[in-house]
Amino acid sequence: MPAARILVADDDQRLLHSLTTLLMQQGHDVTSALGGKAACEQLSANAFDLAMVDLRMPEVDGFEVMSHAAMVQPDCGIIVVSGETSFTAVSRALRRGAQDYIKKPFDPDELLATLGAALDKQSLLRDHASIQQRLEKSEALHRYIVNSSPDIVFMLDNEGRFCFVNSKIETLLGYSSSELNGTHFRHIIDEQDVIRGVYALRDINVTAENPRTLEVRLKTRGSRKANRHFEITAFPIDHETWPLAADFNAYASGRKARFYGTARDVTERKEAEAFINFQAYHDLLTRLPNRALFKDRLNLAITQARRNEQNLAVMFLDLDRFKVINDTLGHAMGDRLLQAVTQRLEQCLRKGDTLSRFGGDEFTLLLPAIASHEDARRIAKKLIEALRAPFQLGEQEVFVGVSIGIALFPDAGDSLDQLIQNADIAMYHVKARGKDGYRFFTKAMSIDTANRLSLERDLRQALDNNELRVFYQPQVCANTGLVVGLEALVRWQHPERGLLYPRDFLPLAEETKLIVDLSEQVLAQACQQVNQWILDDHMDLRLAVNLSPIQVEHPKFVENLIKQLHDHNFPPQNLEIEITENVIMNDLEQISQKLRQLANLGIRIAIDDFGTGYSSLNYIHNLPIHTLKVDQSFVRGIRGGEGDACIVNAIVAMAHGLKLDIVAEGVETDAQLAYLKNLGCHQVQGFFYGPAQPAEAITRLLNQQRVRAVV
Template structure:
């Protein structure tokens, strides 16, 4: 026999096992043989005791019981079988002429009977009929059990759903709703049966929600989805937001469950729907929207919202021939208080100032926090400058009283610049800028006052003040960018290092170069913040390239005199490197000779600390400063950078290159690295190679480029293509 044949045999269902019990051994053997000949599995029991033992030992599909057995009669065996095997079918076998015993057997649960003497075909037909009847009963019981389990599972799934599940009748009344309504809204499901669904909706959404659900144009293929607010039970609970999806039910195809209550609800149901709680999402959206248009510290409108309202006010003023005023407010002495008492106290002061300023406003005025300690105020629909003047005086007066901050009594004033539409500007930007210019004029003449913008105010001064303000905001708005210029090995054309150079992506003037804003940054003492920002961005970017396989790549950064002269310069620099996990051996700081000679002793001490930590020191623009070279022996100098003005004098064998010759020769003698800046031509590069210059940088290898261009260049690690 093959394995396939064995599988087919094993997979066939076993024939039912039948118990035959009789007190006559001859008749018992005959019955058993007859049934076996027709494929049944048969167990024989001689007498009632043996029948009970067999029923106790294993299950049977059917039992043929002689009603008159000598030890225990068939009726008693039937009683035992009803307890031991209630699913076993019984056929009563009787040799009596009357039907009394058979009738009793049928009343006690026998499915059929056979009279002795019996016809074999009649017996087999009876057995087949009873087995078929049992199979039908079993199938019905199994189906009923599966149906009950399915309904129980469906009920469990519906009641365990994270959404409210409901059914409505033709008039919009609730005929079913799951248990989720209790945990979300506080209503017990039975309390809502028969109530209109609209009673659950917020008054403002009731009509819209009911009409949308009962709309005849909605179908199961195109359900209606809408967002509504639903009432919570109890006045203390806020209404919640739900996303409802509903569609009509076809009563001809809708299944009807077996439970009476569920069946009634299913018969009445004409609409089915779910309600998903989206309260958290709506609150998050509202918070995000608030964040987008408000300052979180003061809860005031921010710059974006202020500009939107100002733009609308300008349109209305132009249409109605009215005037409006824009005020630019800057707090006096705020920086002193913030630095003295700390940022937490500074934040509390800004909140207190906001409360006082708001108390002076009219309905319809817009006060916004523009940034830092600067505020802007929109006064729509004024009659003239006198109205704005009165508001300004009121603002100045309200801030003149002292503030109590954590046991401290502090004073803070305000300087106010005012621009009136249309005389001081007809556009949004003009009004804000001119109010800002007027405010700086107040600052220049003593603070604590107000001033209207006029054309007589210096345009140059205004531009400078505007640039200073923009630079402060640039640090807050992350407008500074870092470009990199490769430092290339003169022999192999391999990129050895990158000099980080700052650029300012001004929102209105485009990309600004260092010469256009660094002098102002030095003058306003913003250079430290600018340098720290550049170093942070460069460490992060170059650090990634170092981690990606360019272990020896050097980062060169320029440091301003103000930054180097700070007492905590070394600690701040090392903390930044630690914060960004940048290896000190890959950093080279560039300082000028003038910085060194301004305080040689102090600078020497700081540079030695950095050199001991592994940081390399380079002298930038070498040869353009002090002529004394004594400091080179006293300082841990690693690199000299030849100024580009000397490199530009190289003209093949022109004598103008003598300074370059001398600097390179001196660097070789002192065993220092030499970097030539401003290399633009192949002739300059060949000349520097002949002199033994170690590294070069300049437009010959490309202008300073953003990180994405440098990433492609580093991927080649060969002589790069000249960048545009």
């Protein structure tokens, strides 16, 4: 990255110092400004290549700084680094001229990459401006017709044949002057531009004082790239004012030179213009249309659909599990994955469809002029199937899925914003129901969205009013049939809606960060109840609890968990916490340290939904993991034979090799139980032994088990 003069403005001294230090380490000349007022003073006094500005600053905010910069230093690029992420703020910043928007807390690699892209763009614009200036200055020298001219200088006879051409044509196009003299200009001009060239020579309005200038493509010969862009300036020669033109008739069968012109190579300028235009309307990583171009095409498609009384569909696509892969393997691998995903998606499209990268791992797809829902449904299934096969990133094989929301015009909206927003809403409903699927937007979804605020209010009241209930699903020894553990599962006894299951409120709890308080209440109830069963002569009974990523990633996670166990006098060796692979891989180093602290206290660690995320034998081998829970989707594959159960076979065999316990989830049939027992699966849970039940039912179950044991 080339060194640049950068102004950093923020009202947070600590963040200001951190960002300044990071940029100075990259070799940049950095000036820091504590607050917007100081930033404006620096902009007035000094020249900068780029400014990185916070939005929320006292006295003078980031928007005012941007306005001041536009007045005093219009060439200074702006990057917003702010914790303000509302759509209104981001949109306003971009409208004010911000080149990019980085969310606090920022990732250093992402920030430097964004900075590099901004500086590259400014450099490209400066280069483009420089080329334009050189071309304008050289225009005054177009009459300079010696062989040392940087341009091709030529003369044509009345029929359009070369009478003279300087040696520059050999450098630029590969032709020698001698071979072109006497040949028609059609010989080197692109066929599609010949008619324009002929018209220019015949235009009676063209004179020496009013020459004709046009851009054409000229052919090259030999190993050079075909077709370079030239700016041709030509006009007829007045033999009265320049009688020497008759001397240039040696190669034209006695004909006099009739036209004079110059040809300037503007290929680099055209390529720069094309690149700038491409960059304005495309995503440079995937080469797909960006948000701006997608909206332009959608607006046009809506107009045509309305005029022709047709349907169209807008799809909103969000990749599943991309963040885990990106954070685990690095942003470079994440970029390669996005490019590979793009290639597969493009193979599913019809001619006329528009796939765009909307941002991050989100894509939008426009399907114009569709006949019915089935057209959109068929393409959605095709997209999902296309991403189902693994992606090979170096030595890593990774899996991603896609959640697709679909909005149809005019049923799901008759404007650009409505269609995109409703497709987005439908996509989030797919996420809430397990990801990797598609859904059409319905009015009921809009109602659900409107009810989110009331549901959030009710959930906060539920936490205050102790409306949450803990149900328990037995974990049973596959050989003895005895209950050895209980998984705590939350239910919400809503005062108006009745008993709600986790799928009805946990996604909202995660989004609103209420999941931490909710989980603490569930753990408190479970510890208190299970401790009673332990004291009631079930000393080895194990309590299994699911922990959310937000809980585990909290800096005081270990401290808070130990305090809860101490407050309820719950024995640590009877607790097993269940976390997913994705939680571990999000921050392997920190999570590893926390798990070792808990394992040292006797707490058991289980990996939930094993095999559905990013699996790595390395972390399984090196971390204090005691149990693997086989996801119920794999258990369903057991049909009484071994043909559909290869994944279960592999997981159980691996667990045996690593001396880990196995719990199979979702066991529902005798055939599944028999198959798992034969494999050597230690424990099972599922509807075969009944659904999750309240504490009263579990008490009866444990008492019956104790009676059977005595008999």
